[in-house]
Amino acid sequence: MTIAESKSQDLTYQQLLDSDTHEVNPTLRMTSDVDFGTMNIPVERYTSQEFFDLEVEKIWKKAWQMVCREEHIPNVGDTYVYDIVGTSILVVRSAPNEIKAFYNACLHRGRQLRECSGHAGDVIRCPFHALAWHLDGSLENLTTAWDFPQVEPESFSLPEVHVASWEGWVFINMDPDCEDFNEYIGDLPMHFEKWAPHKKFVSAHVAKRYPVNWKVAQEAFMEAFHVIATHPQILAGTGDCNSQYDVFGNFSRAITPNATPSPHLQWEPTEQEIFDAITDKRLDEDAMATIPEGMSARAFAAQVARERLRSAVPDVDEYCDAEINDSMYFTLFPNFHPWGAFNRINYRFRPVGTKVDECLMECIYTEDFEGDERPAPAEYIELGLDQEWIELIPEIGNLARVFQQDSFNLPKVQKGLETFRADGLTLTKYQEVKIRHWHAMAEKFITR
């Protein structure tokens, strides 16, 4: 019996797939059988400098991590500055089909070579004393070379970090002896294979700083268990505890079905009420659409969404209701969260500098586009600690309101953790298995 089968007496996600009106993507039929037990999570992981320092040395400096999209650096000479836990990495489009990444520091006096992303030109030149390197990292100019008798120009190259890419995402790894990227991501490409041919562009890139440990923010977006209290407005249209959670190597996956009611409800919504919930219908409004007699909300919602996608996704009829309706959220350790199918969401969470209790949450929308020319990536917008997600409703729509609800909890979680006196955090065994997987992965990295 798999965890998915044993999780509860409720309708399982696999049973829900049986009623799909289209052929189900085989990856959705996959289930894992990984048991991470019921151990409590030490609260110090969210509050202590000691554990944070371990994360810096053993995780951030050792794990593959997403830095940007390839279209952020489309032209030779384009650069992207990625700062993580006090280390600055300079990602460079060094040739039309080549991306390199270097420690972002001049070998002379250590000045950051570039403080902002953007076009560097033919060389990477230090603004302090004009030493310069070619885009491949080899030395281009050693100002007053006669005064550096100790320097051998051919070996005075910028130290590199490993670079890899997958589906337009660029990753780096600072560990010179790191695991091969393809081995690290394992079967993740297989899960995205059916959706991969679609051309994507960055249609929104928004972020917000939180006064919380970075995992407090990240873990709020790794399960549907919180829907009952945090997002009550969608309970009639979200099968929160019908979600399926899986772990596959270094990544995990959750699938939360939509257009089906929460088993928490003590009443049975009609198919129309289910559809009304997911369209945020108010009591004094007409329904956005009336579900035909005999049709389920799930099938109808998929049909409506297919019509909205059709111009950008001509083969939309080849995708099952689950791919159209459901929330499929993957987590590649340590901090990258691409969503599956036609959902636009991709999250990244990371500390701000070396602060234990401040972090940045980014949401990068990637979506299909019409025609052959990829639109330029959307401008990056970052909200400060005192700004609210609802300021970004024009950019990311209703998701900003959902984030607003999630964000409402986060500072209160951090405050609670700093007051916490029990023997660790008592997580659910199944519904929070993605979080348990993260902590098991962290232990693996830390004890290496």
Next chain:
Amino acid sequence: MIIRNGGTMRGIKHPITHEIYEVSDDATNVIVNGKAGSGVFTFGGEWVSGDLKSADEHLCGWLGSERGENRFRDAENRTRKLS
């Protein structure tokens, strides 16, 4: 006490408690009516007045922001604006 607001303007029925949450006419507060009474709350869920002293802070917050685009509703076909 029942606090009237001219019907169920922009209202949502709480799926667990079955209370009706609606935005006040001046769009500054949330009015909650249920079996246990009625109350007025801020969009942060803080009590303002009435015999009902507590409300779901997340649902109050949800009603406090204007609806945006989702996969069924875009800026052009919003059926109603909050303000």
